[in-house]
Amino acid sequence: MSDLGPGTRPGSRPRWGLVLLGAAGGAGLALYVAAAPFVAPALRRVCLPFVPASAAQVETVLQLLAGRRGALVDIGSGDGRIVIAAAKQGFRAVGYELNPWLVWYSRYRAWREGVHHNTRFYISDLWKVNFSEYNNVVIFGVPQMMQSLEGKLESELKGNARVVACRFPFPSWIAVHESGKGIDTAWLYDAKSFKTAAK
Structure with missing residues (x-):
């Protein structure tokens, strides 16, 4: 008797694993897109960080x-x-x-x-x-x-x-x-x- 759970065929991975993998990939991509404009200037010859004027x-x-x-x-x-x-x-x-x-x-x-x-x-x-x-x-x-x-x-x-x-x-x-x-x-x-x- 299989212990893979209902709706899971023998030899296939549980769907929640694919969902987690997709979510992790999506979160990583979103983080890269959000951070890239802030990180990219720091990779230049002279870094001019953003510090708001008081x-x-x-x-x-x-x-x-x-x-x-x-x-x-x-x-x-x-x-x-x-x-x-x-x-x-x-x-x-x-x-x-x-x-x-x-x-x-x-x-x-x-x-x-x-x-x-x-x-x-x-x-x-x-x-x-x-x-x-x-x-x-x-x-x-x-x-x-x-x-x-x-x-x-x-x-x-x-x-x-x-x-x-x-x-x-x-x-x-x-x-x-x-x-x-x-x-x-x-x-x-x-x-x-x-x-x-x-x-």
């Missing part, structure tokens, strides 16, 4: 750029909070972000906040973007990238540009102003100074 950091950036107008770019814009806050202050604000999930979320937030007409978000590697059209630049970088980014911005930005570096300063440039404390510290750089020093 309310204090957003306020510091706006204070350092007070009185400025024109085009603003947030390099590695994350969930878009700097871009959205800048748009509310009258900037034509753009964010470049490698993570497509964050870009889509930023676009949604900009629409919800009513500033989608003054904001743009692009899925792009920062090293492949020319920033020459922007006269206000914001970057939340990591130490490993700041030296290379110095050279890129020196060659691309015009003399009227201002750069705000948050959390980590540029290694060679001399800041014209520093604001905030601890991880909320931000440094303001004038392109006239660092472009002249680079010559």
Whole structure:
């Protein structure tokens, strides 16, 4: 007498085994699809992890750029909070972000906040973007990238540009102003100074 249970033919596997195998495979695929956009940027030459800007950091950036107008770019814009806050202050604000999930979320937030007409978000590697059209630049970088980014911005930005570096300063440039404390510290750089020093 067979002990395989009702509805199971001799020599065949129980159906629940196939169901569990399928469920495990489906869960693994879903996890990969959900995690891939977040893991992929970390596999690049320089990892720029997503750490949301605090309310204090957003306020510091706006204070350092007070009185400025024109085009603003947030390099590695994350969930878009700097871009959205800048748009509310009258900037034509753009964010470049490698993570497509964050870009889509930023676009949604900009629409919800009513500033989608003054904001743009692009899925792009920062090293492949020319920033020459922007006269206000914001970057939340990591130490490993700041030296290379110095050279890129020196060659691309015009003399009227201002750069705000948050959390980590540029290694060679001399800041014209520093604001905030601890991880909320931000440094303001004038392109006239660092472009002249680079010559």
